Amino acid sequence: MALAQIETVERNDAGIATAIGILRQRYGERFQTGHSIREQHAHTTSYIPAQIPDGVLFATSVEDVQDCVRVCAEQRVPVIPFGTGTSLEGHVNAPGGGISIDLSQMNRVLAVNAEDLDCTVEAGITRQELNHYLRDTGLFFPIDPGANASLGGMASTRASGTNAVRYGTMRENVLSLSAVMADGRLVRTAQRAKKTSAGYDLTRLLIGSEGTLGIITSLTVKLYGIPQAISGGVCPFPSVDAACQAVILTIQSGIPVARIEFVNTLGMKSLNSYSKLDYPEGPCLFLEFHGSDAGVKEQAELFGEIADEFGGGPFQWTTVAEERTKLWQARHDAYWAGMALRPGAKGLSTDVCVPISRLAECITETEADIAEMGLIAPIVGHVGDGNFHVLVLMDMDDPQEVEKAETFVGRLNMRAISMDGTCTGEHGIGQGKMPFLEYELGPGVDYMRAIKQALDPLGIMNPGKIIGRARN
Numbered sequence: 001m002a003l004a005q006i007e008t009v010e011r012n013d014a015g016i017a018t019a020i021g022i023l024r025q026r027y028g029e030r031f032q033t034g035h036s037i038r039e040q041h042a043h044t045t046s047y048i049p050a051q052i053p054d055g056v057l058f059a060t061s062v063e064d065v066q067d068c069v070r071v072c073a074e075q076r077v078p079v080i081p082f083g084t085g086t087s088l089e090g091h092v093n094a095p096g097g098g099i100s101i102d103l104s105q106m107n108r109v110l111a112v113n114a115e116d117l118d119c120t121v122e123a124g125i126t127r128q129e130l131n132h133y134l135r136d137t138g139l140f141f142p143i144d145p146g147a148n149a150s151l152g153g154m155a156s157t158r159a160s161g162t163n164a165v166r167y168g169t170m171r172e173n174v175l176s177l178s179a180v181m182a183d184g185r186l187v188r189t190a191q192r193a194k195k196t197s198a199g200y201d202l203t204r205l206l207i208g209s210e211g212t213l214g215i216i217t218s219l220t221v222k223l224y225g226i227p228q229a230i231s232g233g234v235c236p237f238p239s240v241d242a243a244c245q246a247v248i249l250t251i252q253s254g255i256p257v258a259r260i261e262f263v264n265t266l267g268m269k270s271l272n273s274y275s276k277l278d279y280p281e282g283p284c285l286f287l288e289f290h291g292s293d294a295g296v297k298e299q300a301e302l303f304g305e306i307a308d309e310f311g312g313g314p315f316q317w318t319t320v321a322e323e324r325t326k327l328w329q330a331r332h333d334a335y336w337a338g339m340a341l342r343p344g345a346k347g348l349s350t351d352v353c354v355p356i357s358r359l360a361e362c363i364t365e366t367e368a369d370i371a372e373m374g375l376i377a378p379i380v381g382h383v384g385d386g387n388f389h390v391l392v393l394m395d396m397d398d399p400q401e402v403e404k405a406e407t408f409v410g411r412l413n414m415r416a417i418s419m420d421g422t423c424t425g426e427h428g429i430g431q432g433k434m435p436f437l438e439y440e441l442g443p444g445v446d447y448m449r450a451i452k453q454a455l456d457p458l459g460i461m462n463p464g465k466i467i468g469r470a471r472n
């Protein structure tokens with residue numbers, strides 16, 4: 001599995017030295033080679049070891065990105081786009097060295113088209129920066145991964161979050177992209193129209209491509225009206241199965257739930273202790289409903305009846321903003337709460353996703369596996385989409401424990417794939433999940449290699465990620 005099998009990429013020391021010389025001369029202070037800056041631009045969020053780039057360009061314009069890509073193409077040097085570095089599978093690592101292009105200074109809002117419910121932004125803007133900018137317009141951008149990620153990074157990993165059950169993922173919410181391709185040319189993948197049948201869908205080809213096909217410089221994304229009223233609350237259940245059955249019936253009943261998040265018993269214990277709360281310490285669902293005053297009341301009451309049918313409840317809900325904020329802050333802090341269960345340990349956050357009808361079975365089998373293997377691993381999940389995270393806490397100095405975690409994650413990914421699901425619902429493949437892509441998509445991966453070869457014949461765009469080399 002992933003921990004031991006990171007794809008190797010050959011270093012081109014001479015090319016790297018020449019590229020560094022050129023970029024240093026052209027960009028002065030905006031091109032950095034100091035160790036700590038480079039270290040911050042390698043993978044930092046999980047158990048995957050860091051592989052540090054040789055230099056970091058802080059791009060401020062499309063022209064900077066084009067120029068850097070052209071220099072690197074000429075010298076056959078890898079370029080690794082960088083948003084905020086919150087990805088979890090070694091995505092921003094530089095296995096063959098190379099230049100990290102940091103887009104965080106390209107964070108302007110270029111246009112808000114309120115009447116069309118869309119806006120165009122530079123790729124380095126974070127989701128919170130965008131929503132802060134939009135605060136007086138009555139509109140918001142809903143996609144909310146647990147970290148304050150950049151929109152370019154979110155598009156590149158096809159990210160989503162707690163709101164996806166209602167508003168979709170980055171795949172459904174990006175109308176158009178501009179990207180610098182491997183030859184340095186800038187392409188715009190679509191116009192701003194809500195629908196298009198104009199040829200191959202380059203927008204969706206780049207979404208989820210993790211910087212391996214092009215560098216996104218701007219995006220046009222959908223916006224939504226801030227709901228008139230919001231209600232939300234936490235509901236305990238007697239078992240994982242009961243909680244999952246309630247999720248299925250809620251979705252099947254057409255209740256337009258905005259968020260429906262599962263937290264298992266250990267997860268609830270970690271939230272209570274980390275956020276000083278006193279929620280029930282058993283399997284729980286966190287819910288939110290958007291609509292009119294009457295609508296959110298009705299939706300909450302309907303859900304309460306469904307919960308009751310499966311032995312859950314009481315469903316205590318509220319429309320009071322501060323109470324809802326506290327509840328969702330606790331849910332968003334679940335990763336850090338989980339990490340706090342075992343100080344000093346490294347976290348391995350999985351993100352399998354299965355058809356919702358298989359969810360109860362998948363989580364129940366996974367919990368049994370965790371118990372049998374004696375792992376410390378809380379579970380939280382965006383269960384309205386069939387997606388859940390297990391945070392495996394490992395002592396990296398204990399090889400037996402690392403091996404156990406490897407075995408567990410391998411079994412979990414294969415379990416999801418065997419249930420017609422995926423090894424990654426939202427985090428992406430990066431380096432960590434590469435071994436599972438072939439199992440999931442078989443010959444589909446050969447066609448991905450063909451696309452990569454056609455669009456990046458020199459192999460300079462974030463090499464060693466997603467597909468790697470063909471194995472016979």
Ligand SMILES: Cc1cc2nc3c(=O)[nH]c(=O)nc-3n(C[C@H](O)[C@H](O)[C@H](O)COP(=O)(O)OP(=O)(O)OC[C@H]3O[C@@H](n4cnc5c(N)ncnc54)[C@H](O)[C@@H]3O)c2cc1C
Nearest residue numbers: 083084085086087146149150152153154156159160211216
């Ligand atoms: C605590 C925590 C909670 C999280 N919760 C969620 C969650 O709920 N849902 C979810 O989907 N993810 C989640 N994540 C993962 C992470 O936030 C997402 O993968 C996010 O989309 C990464 O965005 P970023 O800006 O940090 O990208 P980075 O980490 O900087 O980059 C990610 C990948 O995209 C590429 N890239 C970055 N910018 C560009 C660009 N402009 N053009 C082309 N390629 C680019 C990089 O090369 C890399 O391959 C979580 C992470 C943490 C630490």
